[in-house]
Amino acid sequence: MAMSNNYGAFIEKSTISPTASSSCPSLKGLTFAIKDIFDVEGRVTGFGNPDWLRTHSAATSTAPVVSSLLEAGATSLGITIMDEMAYSINGENAHYRTPVNPVASDRVPGGSSSGSAVAVGAGLVDFSIGTDTGGSIRVPASYCGIFGFRPSHGVVSTVGVTPMAQSFDTVGWFARDTGTLKQVGSVLLQQPDLNATEPSQLIIADDCFKLCSVPRDLLVQPLVKSVDKSFGGNTVINKMDLGEYIQENVPSLKHFMTSETQQEFCIPSLMALSSSMRLLQRYEFKMNHGEWVSSVKPEFGPGISERIEEAIRVSGEKIDLCRLVKTQLLTALSTLLGDNGVLMIPTVPGPPPHLQADVVALESFRSRAFSLLSIAGVSGLCQVTIPLGLHENLPISVSLVAKHGSDGFLLSLVDCLSKFI
Amino acid sequence: MAMSNNYGAFIEKSTISPTASSSCPSLKGLTFAIKDIFDVEGRVTGFGNPDWLRTHSAATSTAPVVSSLLEAGATSLGITIMDEMAYSINGENAHYRTPVNPVASDRVPGGSSSGSAVAVGAGLVDFSIGTDTGGSIRVPASYCGIFGFRPSHGVVSTVGVTPMAQSFDTVGWFARDTGTLKQVGSVLLQQPDLNATEPSQLIIADDCFKLCSVPRDLLVQPLVKSVDKSFGGNTVINKMDLGEYIQENVPSLKHFMTSETQQEFCIPSLMALSSSMRLLQRYEFKMNHGEWVSSVKPEFGPGISERIEEAIRVSGEKIDLCRLVKTQLLTALSTLLGDNGVLMIPTVPGPPPHLQADVVALESFRSRAFSLLSIAGVSGLCQVTIPLGLHENLPISVSLVAKHGSDGFLLSLVDCLSKFI
Numbered sequence: 080m081a082m083s084n085n086y087g088a089f090i091e092k093s094t095i096s097p098t099a100s101s102s103c104p105s106l107k108g109l110t111f112a113i114k115d116i117f118d119v120e121g122r123v124t125g126f127g128n129p130d131w132l133r134t135h136s137a138a139t140s141t142a143p144v145v146s147s148l149l150e151a152g153a154t155s156l157g158i159t160i161m162d163e164m165a166y167s168i169n170g171e172n173a174h175y176r177t178p179v180n181p182v183a184s185d186r187v188p189g190g191s192s193s194g195s196a197v198a199v200g201a202g203l204v205d206f207s208i209g210t211d212t213g214g215s216i217r218v219p220a221s222y223c224g225i226f227g228f229r230p231s232h233g234v235v236s237t238v239g240v241t242p243m244a245q246s247f248d249t250v251g252w253f254a255r256d257t258g259t260l261k262q263v264g265s266v267l268l269q270q271p272d273l274n275a276t277e278p279s280q281l282i283i284a285d286d287c288f289k290l291c292s293v294p295r296d297l298l299v300q301p302l303v304k305s306v307d308k309s310f311g312g313n314t315v316i317n318k319m320d321l322g323e324y325i326q327e328n329v330p331s332l333k334h335f336m337t338s339e340t341q342q343e344f345c346i347p348s349l350m351a352l353s354s355s356m357r358l359l360q361r362y363e364f365k366m367n368h369g370e371w372v373s374s375v376k377p378e379f380g381p382g383i384s385e386r387i388e389e390a391i392r393v394s395g396e397k398i399d400l401c402r403l404v405k406t407q408l409l410t411a412l413s414t415l416l417g418d419n420g421v422l423m424i425p426t427v428p429g430p431p432p433h434l435q436a437d438v439v440a441l442e443s444f445r446s447r448a449f450s451l452l453s454i455a456g457v458s459g460l461c462q463v464t465i466p467l468g469l470h471e472n473l474p475i476s477v478s479l480v481a482k483h484g485s486d487g488f489l490l491s492l493v494d495c496l497s498k499f500i
Numbered sequence: 501m502a503m504s505n506n507y508g509a510f511i512e513k514s515t516i517s518p519t520a521s522s523s524c525p526s527l528k529g530l531t532f533a534i535k536d537i538f539d540v541e542g543r544v545t546g547f548g549n550p551d552w553l554r555t556h557s558a559a560t561s562t563a564p565v566v567s568s569l570l571e572a573g574a575t576s577l578g579i580t581i582m583d584e585m586a587y588s589i590n591g592e593n594a595h596y597r598t599p600v601n602p603v604a605s606d607r608v609p610g611g612s613s614s615g616s617a618v619a620v621g622a623g624l625v626d627f628s629i630g631t632d633t634g635g636s637i638r639v640p641a642s643y644c645g646i647f648g649f650r651p652s653h654g655v656v657s658t659v660g661v662t663p664m665a666q667s668f669d670t671v672g673w674f675a676r677d678t679g680t681l682k683q684v685g686s687v688l689l690q691q692p693d694l695n696a697t698e699p700s701q702l703i704i705a706d707d708c709f710k711l712c713s714v715p716r717d718l719l720v721q722p723l724v725k726s727v728d729k730s731f732g733g734n735t736v737i738n739k740m741d742l743g744e745y746i747q748e749n750v751p752s753l754k755h756f757m758t759s760e761t762q763q764e765f766c767i768p769s770l771m772a773l774s775s776s777m778r779l780l781q782r783y784e785f786k787m788n789h790g791e792w793v794s795s796v797k798p799e800f801g802p803g804i805s806e807r808i809e810e811a812i813r814v815s816g817e818k819i820d821l822c823r824l825v826k827t828q829l830l831t832a833l834s835t836l837l838g839d840n841g842v843l844m845i846p847t848v849p850g851p852p853p854h855l856q857a858d859v860v861a862l863e864s865f866r867s868r869a870f871s872l873l874s875i876a877g878v879s880g881l882c883q884v885t886i887p888l889g890l891h892e893n894l895p896i897s898v899s900l901v902a903k904h905g906s907d908g909f910l911l912s913l914v915d916c917l918s919k920f921i
Contacts, residue, residue, distance in 0.1 A: 231827075232827065399658075406652075406654055406830065406904055409831060410830060410904040410905060482831060483827055484751065
């Protein structure tokens with residue numbers, strides 16, 4: 080496997096043939112790649128870390144999500160590199176390698192589904208699957224200039240997928256075009272017909288765009304224009320201060336407000352939201368893997384090591400409040416969106432950071448990223464990353480968020496809108 | 501303690517004086533009673549079963565909910581009898597005694613917060629606290645002809661309260677009048693000012709009233725008239741088929757549809773909802789108490805014994821789907837209610853059943869009861885039981901359900917409406 084051809088996306092290149100029984104399976108002829116977090120019968124799932132690989136045995140069955148894609152006629156071309164234990168949104172793996180960002184080779188590809196995003200971005204496969212706990216589909220999609228879909232929490236099976244933090248874990252997918260994105264969705268959501276419905280309203284979270292270094296209009300205008308062309312005046316376009324709305328409607332966030340959440344260039348309620356997300360994530364990660372980490376004492380790369388140590392030290396304090404925040408946010412956003420409303424936010428705070436950037440320099444970027452990512456992350460709503468080409472030679476994107484369970488609606492909508500973007 | 505004076509409500513009569521430090525505490529002069537599920541420092545919490553009492557030691561601190569009532573100036577007059585391990589909505593305790601229903605002495609008082617409801621219904625205290633997992637506040641309130649409030653899931657502390665099933669456990673309270681109900685709410689919700697807001701709409705779940713043996717108009721008309729008198733034409737009154745709406749908007753319920761859910765005199769989606777609730781409840785109960793039950797082999801009364809055995813046998817299968825149903829229902833009902841909408845349903849399928857009724861004869865009643873109770877139970881929304889006097893000499897009630905987190909709104913609303921009921 081020559082690095083130059085493959086952008087370092089794969090950890091294992093080996094074909095798995097489709098098992099389709101019908102004469103015209105819906106994904107016939109399409110190729111895909113599988114993040115090294117999904118079980119494939121007879122293979123040890125690597126979870127991004129060599130010590131994990133060494134201490135685990137081969138899977139005795141294939142994750143249902145993988146099987147259903149093979150049954151739908153798709154061919155897997157291999158298993159992709161991921162961040163260690165899915166604990167990063169950067170995409171840099173110190174043990175294996177960092178997959179090369181196909182549109183910005185001096186920038187990180189984004190993680191933790193790094194190889195899956197790169198494989199699609201570089202055109203090595205038609206689509207790929209990954210997981211998204213805190214942003215692991217949405218971020219690499221944005222950084223690699225492709226579409227990425229994080230479904231509503233709980234609607235796509237996570238059986239046979241190594242858990243990270245179950246309150247947030249989702250299985251998501253990447254594609255270069257919205258047709259493929261939707262076709263894969265149709266299989267994984269088990270919804271054969273995804274028909275387009277007009278959105279009732281497009282809500283622009285104006286304050287959230289202030290967290291992003293890309294000029295607002297570059298991100299907002301393409302979709303606003305497309306909504307206008309696609310649905311005429313039928314879709315109301317509203318602007319709002321999302322942070323303020325969340326502050327008012329998620330009262331338990333007050334328990335996560337600190338001096339840090341009051342600093343400049345941040346939205347206090349979203350900072351508190353992301354603290355609550357990170358706390359529950361650490362707690363569930365510890366419940367899942369604390370024992371393994373303590374007994375095996377695995378070697379981790381920079382950044383990952385500190386993060387995992389922090390997770391292992393976490394107590395159960397405030398965990399009930401984290402769950403209450405989830406319920407309150409889900410209620411608040413469901414009420415805000417109503418039937419068929421969509422929310423527009425930046426996916427990330429800007430273009431992909433440089434490779435091997437200093438951790439401290441990245442801190443403010445990471446903090447703003449999690450403010451944005453925790454909106455769908457904590458509520459469990461579905462979110463799609465929509466690439467908007469290059470700005471100053473770097474990939475930029477915007478995101479749409481829709482109600483829990485409106486996955487088919489969101490995939491159809493983005494397919495519809497893409498005609499005018 | 502003479503049974504005749506106390507309706508058998510208390511398991512222990514002993515005064516705990518208020519600890520109020522302010523000069524004018526909000527619950528000054530009020531007396532209350534505590535379900536035997538709340539920890540009181542130095543006392544063994546009984547959880548309704550003598551073997552539990554025997555095998556547990558004294559609590560080292562008092563549940564914060566109890567402390568906050570004492571701090572607000574209320575005086576506790578004692579600890580009340582409850583159903584064994586909170587695993588019944590009947591109120592019959594074979595080990596201690598069945599508290600006497602103060603408005604229908606040949607009928608069950610309802611449970612599991614039986615003694616707390618009876619203590620209020622009989623006028624022994626001004627208010628009382630209990631818990632509601634599957635209906636343990638709402639049902640005894642209805643059977644004893646008093647107000648009962650089940651708050652939104654997670655908003656009132658359950659610290660120092662013996663758990664039954666955490667996904668559903670809530671701390672609730674009883675009162676004879678809406679002023680007291682609201683005053684207690686103000687303390688427990690930590691919201692000093694509960695101001696009334698007009699409801700935007702009152703949704704009558706027409707199909708749900710078909711599950712109830714009491715003529716529909718007797719339950720629906722008092723509140724409709726009061727809404728009209730209180731808010732003029734500002735509140736829209738809508739009728740709907742709630743079962744159909746839930747069927748369409750909670751797709752995961754299909755995994756809980758069986759031949760049983762298709763039978764006559766039932767609403768299939770609500771039957772499926774209650775199956776999902778009962779499954780997750782059993783699973784969490786087993787996680788909490790399975791080991792204790794297996795090792796101690798406690799003696800249980802009729803009905804309870806079978807129910808606990810069934811819980812101990814349950815596997816983890818479908819548990820993820822139960823949680824998904826919760827999220828989908830919360831989303832669906834939040835969307836339906838919008839801002840300040842309220843839903844009207846019968847609390848229970850009819851007046852309280854006879855004492856020591858045959859289990860088989862009660863099966864259909866129980867099944868319809870859980871169909872109704874699972875609406876707020878699974879979604880985590882708040883619900884208030886509103887007594888509507890006697891019909892054919894037996895107490896009847898209706899319930900209002902409001903959005904998660906709208907507890908203050910619902911308490912103020914019922915206080916407002918009570919003037920014209």
